[in-house]
Amino acid sequence: MKKILLAAVAASVFTWAGQAPASAEYLKEHRGGTMRLLARSAAGTLDPHINYTLQYWQIFQPLYDGLVAFRKADGKDGFKIVADLAEDMPQVSDDGKTFTFKLRKDIKFANGQDVTVKDVVASFQRIFKVSGPTSGTFYSGIVGADKCLADTKSCTLEGGVTGDEAAGTVTIKITKPDAEFIDKLAMPHAVILPAGTPTEDVGSNPIPGTGAYMISAYDPNKGMTMVRNPHFKQWSEEAQPDGYPDVVQYDFGLTEEAAVTAIQKGEADWMFDQPPTDRLVELGTKYMDQVHISPLTAWWYAPLNTRLAPFDNEKARQAVAYAVDRNTLVNLFGGKVLASPVCQVLPPDFPGHVDYCPFTKNPGAKWSGTDVEKAKQLVEESGTKGQKVTVIVEDTAVSRAIGVYLQSVLTTIGYQADVKPISPNLQFTYIQNTNNKVQMSVSQWYQDYPAASNFLNILFGCDSFREGSDASVNISGFCDKDIDAKMKQAMDLGVTDQEAANKLWAEVDKEVTDKAGAVALFTPKHVDFVSKRLGNFKFNAQFYWIVTQAWVQ
Amino acid sequence: MAALILFLLIVAACLSAPLYARWAGVDPFTSTLDAVIQIDGQDVPVMEQSTEGLGLGYTPLGPTWRLGNYFLGADNQGRDVMARLLYGGLNSLLISAAATVLTLILGTSAGLVAGYFGGVTDTVLSRFLDILWAFPIYLLAISLSIVTIAQGISIGPITIESGSLWLPVIIIGIVYVPYVARPIRGQVLSLRNSEFVLAAINLGVPGHRILWRDILPNITTTLIVFVPLMMALNMLTESALSFLSIGVQPPDASWGTIIQDGQALLYTRPIVALAPGIAIAISVMALNVFGDGLRDALDPRSKVRLGRD
Numbered sequence: 001m002k003k004i005l006l007a008a009v010a011a012s013v014f015t016w017a018g019q020a021p022a023s024a025e026y027l028k029e030h031r032g033g034t035m036r037l038l039a040r041s042a043a044g045t046l047d048p049h050i051n052y053t054l055q056y057w058q059i060f061q062p063l064y065d066g067l068v069a070f071r072k073a074d075g076k077d078g079f080k081i082v083a084d085l086a087e088d089m090p091q092v093s094d095d096g097k098t099f100t101f102k103l104r105k106d107i108k109f110a111n112g113q114d115v116t117v118k119d120v121v122a123s124f125q126r127i128f129k130v131s132g133p134t135s136g137t138f139y140s141g142i143v144g145a146d147k148c149l150a151d152t153k154s155c156t157l158e159g160g161v162t163g164d165e166a167a168g169t170v171t172i173k174i175t176k177p178d179a180e181f182i183d184k185l186a187m188p189h190a191v192i193l194p195a196g197t198p199t200e201d202v203g204s205n206p207i208p209g210t211g212a213y214m215i216s217a218y219d220p221n222k223g224m225t226m227v228r229n230p231h232f233k234q235w236s237e238e239a240q241p242d243g244y245p246d247v248v249q250y251d252f253g254l255t256e257e258a259a260v261t262a263i264q265k266g267e268a269d270w271m272f273d274q275p276p277t278d279r280l281v282e283l284g285t286k287y288m289d290q291v292h293i294s295p296l297t298a299w300w301y302a303p304l305n306t307r308l309a310p311f312d313n314e315k316a317r318q319a320v321a322y323a324v325d326r327n328t329l330v331n332l333f334g335g336k337v338l339a340s341p342v343c344q345v346l347p348p349d350f351p352g353h354v355d356y357c358p359f360t361k362n363p364g365a366k367w368s369g370t371d372v373e374k375a376k377q378l379v380e381e382s383g384t385k386g387q388k389v390t391v392i393v394e395d396t397a398v399s400r401a402i403g404v405y406l407q408s409v410l411t412t413i414g415y416q417a418d419v420k421p422i423s424p425n426l427q428f429t430y431i432q433n434t435n436n437k438v439q440m441s442v443s444q445w446y447q448d449y450p451a452a453s454n455f456l457n458i459l460f461g462c463d464s465f466r467e468g469s470d471a472s473v474n475i476s477g478f479c480d481k482d483i484d485a486k487m488k489q490a491m492d493l494g495v496t497d498q499e500a501a502n503k504l505w506a507e508v509d510k511e512v513t514d515k516a517g518a519v520a521l522f523t524p525k526h527v528d529f530v531s532k533r534l535g536n537f538k539f540n541a542q543f544y545w546i547v548t549q550a551w552v553q
Numbered sequence: 554m555a556a557l558i559l560f561l562l563i564v565a566a567c568l569s570a571p572l573y574a575r576w577a578g579v580d581p582f583t584s585t586l587d588a589v590i591q592i593d594g595q596d597v598p599v600m601e602q603s604t605e606g607l608g609l610g611y612t613p614l615g616p617t618w619r620l621g622n623y624f625l626g627a628d629n630q631g632r633d634v635m636a637r638l639l640y641g642g643l644n645s646l647l648i649s650a651a652a653t654v655l656t657l658i659l660g661t662s663a664g665l666v667a668g669y670f671g672g673v674t675d676t677v678l679s680r681f682l683d684i685l686w687a688f689p690i691y692l693l694a695i696s697l698s699i700v701t702i703a704q705g706i707s708i709g710p711i712t713i714e715s716g717s718l719w720l721p722v723i724i725i726g727i728v729y730v731p732y733v734a735r736p737i738r739g740q741v742l743s744l745r746n747s748e749f750v751l752a753a754i755n756l757g758v759p760g761h762r763i764l765w766r767d768i769l770p771n772i773t774t775t776l777i778v779f780v781p782l783m784m785a786l787n788m789l790t791e792s793a794l795s796f797l798s799i800g801v802q803p804p805d806a807s808w809g810t811i812i813q814d815g816q817a818l819l820y821t822r823p824i825v826a827l828a829p830g831i832a833i834a835i836s837v838m839a840l841n842v843f844g845d846g847l848r849d850a851l852d853p854r855s856k857v858r859l860g861r862d
Contacts, residue, residue: 257820277610277629278820284609291607328586331600332629337608390715395798397817401629404803408583418716420702421798436704527609 027242030535030551035245037547038259039272042220042252047202048188048209049126052133054446054544055272057188059250062243062548063226064191064209067101067120067170068182069239070542072549076349078541079450081186084239085115085210086170089182096177096495099185103168108231109194110214117163120170122195128155129199138184138448143173153199179494179501183449212243213548223251243548244536260529263290269531269552270545277334277397283529284337292528293337294539297347298446299455300329300339302391302406302519303431303475305439310384310415317516319378320440321359322371323413324406329521332401339522341367344513345455347523351498352452352505358514375413385414392431392441395421402442402521410440429470434477442521443475449542451494452505457487460512478517483508556842563836567646570639577621581636582804588631592617599623599631612821628814628825638828641806645833648721648800648807649787655726656783657776660733665764665772667734668741679738686731694790697724698799721800725790732786733779737772744768774851781844785837792833808833 043055048064051057061072069084071077083089086101093099107115128135128148136149148155163170174181184190193207206215212232217225226248234242254262259271260279264287275283283291304311304320311317326341333339340348343357343366355365362368379385389410393403403419410417422430431441447454458464462484464474486508494501513520528545530537533553538546574581588599599614613627625634667678685693701724705715713719744750745768753763794800795809803810808829815826 276817276820278818278822280610281603281612281821284603284607285605288606291609293607293609328584331586331602331611334610335602335608338610397629400798400803404630405584405586407804411583419803420715421803422702423699 026536026551027244030244030553032244032246033551033553034247034249035270035534035547035550035552036268037248037250037270037272038254038262038268039250039252040255040259042224044220045201045203046206046215046218047130048191048207049123049130049132049193050201051188058272058544058547059224059226060188060191060209061211061543061546062213062240063211063215064188064193065211065240066185066187066191067103068186070186070540071238072241072540072546073238074538074540074546076541078543081182082236082238084186084236085120085192090172097174099172099174099181101170101172103170104235105168106233107210107235109210110208110229110231111194112231113194113208115192115210116195117165117168117170119195120192121157121161121163122197123192124161124172124190125155125157126193126197126199127189128152128157130201132189134184134187134189138187138189141174141176141178141181143175145175177492177495179491179498180449180451180453183451187448211240213248221252223249225249241549244551245548248547263529263531266531266533269534269550270547271529274527275529280334280338280527283527287529290530290532290534292530292537292539292545294526294528294544295340295349296446296524296526297350297450297541298444298524299342299345299347300333300402300442300444300521300524301345302440302442302521304516304518305437305475305477306515306517307434307477308437308439310382310387310389311439313382313384314515315378315382316384317519318359319375319382319413320410321516321519322378323375323409324519324521325370325409326367326520326522327369328405329402332405333398333522333524337525338527339524342520342523343367344509344520345459345518346452346505346509347455350447350452350455351450352456352502352509354506354509356510356513359516372412379414387415389415389417389439391417391419392427392436392438393419393421394424394427394442396424399424399442406440406442431475432472433468433470434472435468438475441475444524452502452509453487453491453494456505456508456512457491460517461487476517478512478515480511480515483511483515486511554846556839556846560836560839560843563642563832563839564646567639567642570636570643573621573639574633574636577633577636579623579633579636581632581640581806583632585631590614590623592619592622599627613818613825615822616824625824625828626822628811628822629817630814634811634825634828637806637811638808638832641801641808641811641829642832642836644718644801644805644807645788645791645795645809646836648718648725648791649784651719651722652725652729652787652791653780653783655722656729656733656787657779659726660730661737661769661772661776663730663734664737664739665741665768668738669745669760669764669768671742671745675738678734682731682734685728686735688728690728690790691793694724694728694794695797695799697728698794698797702799702802716802716805718801718805721791721794724794725787728790729783729786733783736775740772740775741768744771778844778848778851781840781847785840785844788833788837788840792829 043053045051048060065084067086068081071080071082087104090099090101127139129152131152143160144157161172197207204218204220213226214229216227256273256276260275262268304317330336330339330341346353357367360368361371391403391406393399400421407417407419430436431438460478462479465477466472490501490504534550536550538549540546586600589596600611603610614623616626617623623633628634663678667675701720706713750767753767791800792809795807796813801807801810811829812826818825
């Protein structure tokens, strides 16, 4: 998923205020108070079936539940999926196509209604009725989804999602085995909402959920107030733990600079946006006990359009990969504490990742420096020397700096390069659309869930390329039939043997890297700057900081 | 006169940008993040990685106050700010001057034609200028820039590449046309009924000849007064557009783009944003004072007004 969208992380490197996991004892001692969060702006609709931003997915965690959920735990433990509204993990049929969930009893929505089988069935139908952004990808494998996608309003998912009220079970059938289906069910787009929820985007009207908190007030121009859900009784600490603060006040409108100052003064507890780069030195020295740095399973990369000159030539693409100094890019991002150089698609510590770095001074496992002479030679051999190249970047300080650096690299190796910063709101869709004839760009990808396919298949699969569409996330237009077949083989293999599948993904990763459809730049780390009073900071691998598991008193 | 001298000094300094860069041995358009310079015989990195605490972040070199050796320090690409300031000034001056010429040509033509021929011609032209004037200037300029910045302009045989300096020239030149055309039209309307023009018409002198030989010379003083004032206005607009990334495109520099670069360094290296800001302020002030002086000198009774009533 794109930058501002949901990402995942490995373990927290620094957990200065971190203590043991929440417990009844801690709850007694630290329960209460108002936590103040800040963000530059709101993040769109409150509809959990529609919103696709990290900012709100993080907030949805203590508000909503699915049949299953990513564990609300520190670090990589957050990748583990646990039963949530379901009593246990589903029973899966031998053919891997039928999942049966037994619903927990006595769970209520924030409006006091009981959660029933009917709500579960209606929620799955609603994903399609509201044309959820992942209805055609994550959930298109459910039986009946094709009809729902064709005619959203009359969606029934007949034969796909069925409930047995008497037995309290829900059965989901999919058309073919999918090793990642449980991951997809744990995403916020599959949370369970009351059956009577409008089948349209609710916008700024909060929908009652089952979590420990509920939204009591929301104004996208001002802020959001979350209070305790009076009907919540903890049923699983792993899936939906009770929280510490009584109130979470999330205010919008302050710039990053102002937010840093507010936290320094103790007027706020946390900021969603990353601190500005010119404040990092100050934060890293004077406020080091309030800074948490966490590695992300994410990827900054420069897609090269494989269908447009000069990068329709493999040698030209490889030349750029040889010439771009990853260490320089790391420095532009804020230094080696905040990012690590990478050469391949899959981030370190990710399923299927095996260190591989072919386009560097000493090809092998790790980045060892640029080889500009080799790059120049490849440009000569490709016959593309002197061609014009435009790099499209987001108009943010870091992206612009990276763009300017790439422009100077391209100039050095023999191209006539220029760089165009365009609004961050437009850039991601602009670079996807082939009509805009983008040769090279800078983009980021953050996982939806921990699976190699979420990087390789989505960013370089033939099916992810759509001519003339703003939603063609295969920005390079890369499509290699053999590699594509191997990716499909790996996905099928994952159903029965995940380890073997990961080995196959490692091969795919190497092959895609060799083709240089994109230049891998670096893998970033996440900086959380919190107030002095904030304790029990936990950084979840899947959904970042677990807001309500921190205390403010 | 002092204002003119000050402005000419700024122009001269900016024109010396290539010489300065060559003398200092710097390339103001290329990232030099790994560069190391010598100060008092000691090697100093242009970008310094923090080593204290968590070791977060980089800080560019601050002002050395030594001409030719990062006088104003480095920006976040490790480039010499002084060299970029001079190159940026050159671009800002070029764009504002060229846009001023374009505005005056278009505005004067529209004002002359509308004022002299009157009737339908005047109505059509005036309504068109009203429409143009109805848009807030910056909103119009930003809209035009966003539309053209990615793909450039291609009309028939005329193609302007997206990174070209001609794009901001044309955009700024167009949005200020009503500011010139309106007062010119007013003057022409008045001149149209003056005795020497009526005499020329009655003698059968063709309209274009009257416009060129009789009316244009009579509005020349107004046009001359417009030059510095429009240039100041255009310089501000160019800086604003470049600051918003829709004027001069990186790695080229203008005072606006340098302020934008400096925005990310306000806390640690405020000089990067302050230096071009001060340069803009001094240049605009000098042009305005010179413009006022020029107006008083050429026509003390003139009531040339820029902007809306």
